[in-house]
Amino acid sequence: MLDIKFIRENPEAVRQAIEKKGLTLELDKLLELDQEVQALKRTIEKIQAERNANAKAAARAKPEERAAMIERGKEIGRQLAELEPRLRTLEAQLKQLLYLTPTLPWEGAPVGPDDSFNVETRVHGNPRTFLFEPLDHVALIEKNGWGDFERAAKVSGSRSYILKGDLMVYEQALLRFALDRMIQAGFTPMSVPSLTKEEALYAHGQFPAARDQVYSVDGGEVYLAGTAEVLLNYLHAGEILAESELPRTYCALSPCFRSEAGSAGRDVRGLMRVHQFNKVEQYVLCKADLDESNRWFETMLSISEGILQALELPYRVIEVSTGDMGLGKYRQVDLETWVPSENRYRETHSCSALLDWQARRAGLRYRDERGKIHYAYTLNNTALATPRILVMLLENHQNEDGTVNVPKAVQPYFGKEKLEPSA
Numbered sequence: 549m550l551d552i553k554f555i556r557e558n559p560e561a562v563r564q565a566i567e568k569k570g571l572t573l574e575l576d577k578l579l580e581l582d583q584e585v586q587a588l589k590r591t592i593e594k595i596q597a598e599r600n601a602n603a604k605a606a607a608r609a610k611p612e613e614r615a616a617m618i619e620r621g622k623e624i625g626r627q628l629a630e631l632e633p634r635l636r637t638l639e640a641q642l643k644q645l646l647y648l649t650p651t652l653p654w655e656g657a658p659v660g661p662d663d664s665f666n667v668e669t670r671v672h673g674n675p676r677t678f679l680f681e682p683l684d685h686v687a688l689i690e691k692n693g694w695g696d697f698e699r700a701a702k703v704s705g706s707r708s709y710i711l712k713g714d715l716m717v718y719e720q721a722l723l724r725f726a727l728d729r730m731i732q733a734g735f736t737p738m739s740v741p742s743l744t745k746e747e748a749l750y751a752h753g754q755f756p757a758a759r760d761q762v763y764s765v766d767g768g769e770v771y772l773a774g775t776a777e778v779l780l781n782y783l784h785a786g787e788i789l790a791e792s793e794l795p796r797t798y799c800a801l802s803p804c805f806r807s808e809a810g811s812a813g814r815d816v817r818g819l820m821r822v823h824q825f826n827k828v829e830q831y832v833l834c835k836a837d838l839d840e841s842n843r844w845f846e847t848m849l850s851i852s853e854g855i856l857q858a859l860e861l862p863y864r865v866i867e868v869s870t871g872d873m874g875l876g877k878y879r880q881v882d883l884e885t886w887v888p889s890e891n892r893y894r895e896t897h898s899c900s901a902l903l904d905w906q907a908r909r910a911g912l913r914y915r916d917e918r919g920k921i922h923y924a925y926t927l928n929n930t931a932l933a934t935p936r937i938l939v940m941l942l943e944n945h946q947n948e949d950g951t952v953n954v955p956k957a958v959q960p961y962f963g964k965e966k967l968e969p970s971a
């Protein structure tokens with residue numbers, strides 16, 4: 549959410565961001581509500597001052613004057629009893645609207661209402677020309693006995709998967725490879741729960757807008773997070789860190805859960821879009837400095853590009869449009885990796901900078917050397933998510949006999965140079 553002071557001083561800039569991001573937030577209603585809250589606060593403060601002065605005067609008054617003052621005090625009390633709850637109601641309404649205010653997108657973001665306005669900025673590697681008819685990832689899995697989609701559907705339902713033999717080991721090898729890349733980059737490895745609290749989802753930005761993507765457990769006592777970012781972003785909620793403790797750089801491997809509501813009919817076969825998947829996440833909490841945020845953005849992006857290059861996969865870099873990046877983003881760049889069977893690139897990584905939008909929601913603050921308190925800036929990115937990346941790895945690195953080569957960088961983790969059929 550934005551700073552209400554910033555909104556008061558820059559209404560046109562905020563209005564432009566609302567328009568560029570295709571939002572329906574009524575800024576005028578928010579500003580009117582803010583005026584009402586300010587006015588009511590001033591009224592209440594005046595009455596409280598009068599009540600204090602009246603109480604002091606009553607304490608010093610002559611007995612014959614005191615009764616009238618005490619009566620006045622009661623009258624003032626009745627006024628406050630009526631005004632204070634009204635202020636709380638108005639403040640709650642204002643906060644709900646503030647939750648819907650957008651971070652202003654960076655000036656380099658393509659302006660447009662949806663992902664058709666995203667721009668390809670770089671391409672790395674070339675899609676392979678096969679000298680034989682390649683198989684898609686589902687056919688490769690079935691040919692080699694590397695999974696069991698039917699039994700997964702039986703035990704878990706739609707959008708689920710079971711991996712077997714070499715492919716199961718390969719998934720774990722890839723996650724550990726990605727985790728080591730993050731540790732080598734100096735990020736602190738964390739294991740975090742996937743069970744999370746509602747306030748963490750509000751702080752992240754998943755709530756209130758995209759509640760339907762999240763599974764709830766125990767009737768909404770807790771929820772299953774769609775990404776470790778939700779938990780990492782709430783780690784320091786409500787704390788005041790010292791500037792010297794920044795930046796906090798975390799990486800986390802966690803199971804991620806998504807209802808994929810609204811994706812009916814899309815990617816229903818195989819490993820591309822499932823309800824439960826694994827992801828090594830990158831997360832940075834840094835001081836409120838745009839240069840520092842931009843540096844971390846580039847660092848996180850280059851780590852992920854390094855991982856895709858180590859996996860010997862062709863990919864492209866996408867600058868995400870204002871309409872596609874979502875409410876809290878200042879900037880978002882996705883990496884899309886080549887899928888031979890679809891003859892197109894598909895998203896495998898998503899790097900975002902949110903300035904202080906999440907920090908204001910989560911209460912992530914730090915004290916600078918002069919003692920001044922600031923909201924921090926946050927960023928996140930995908931290091932590697934399975935099983936989606938397996939689609940690209942199986943299809944791009946397949947041999948005519950149906951075996952699949954393992955990229956050199958991952959061989960030490962997997963233990964072999966190829967995935968071979970399961971018994």
Ligand SMILES: Nc1ncnc2c1ncn2[C@@H]1O[C@H](COS(=O)(=O)NC(=O)[C@@H](N)CO)[C@@H](O)[C@H]1O
Binds near residue numbers: 820821823830897898
């Ligand atoms: N339903 C899904 N099934 C499989 N993989 C998924 C699914 N949803 C997302 N992913 C993978 O997770 C990556 C990150 O998801 S994201 O929503 O785009 N971004 C985030 O979660 C951020 N926290 C950065 O990781 C995606 O690029 C994709 O590779």
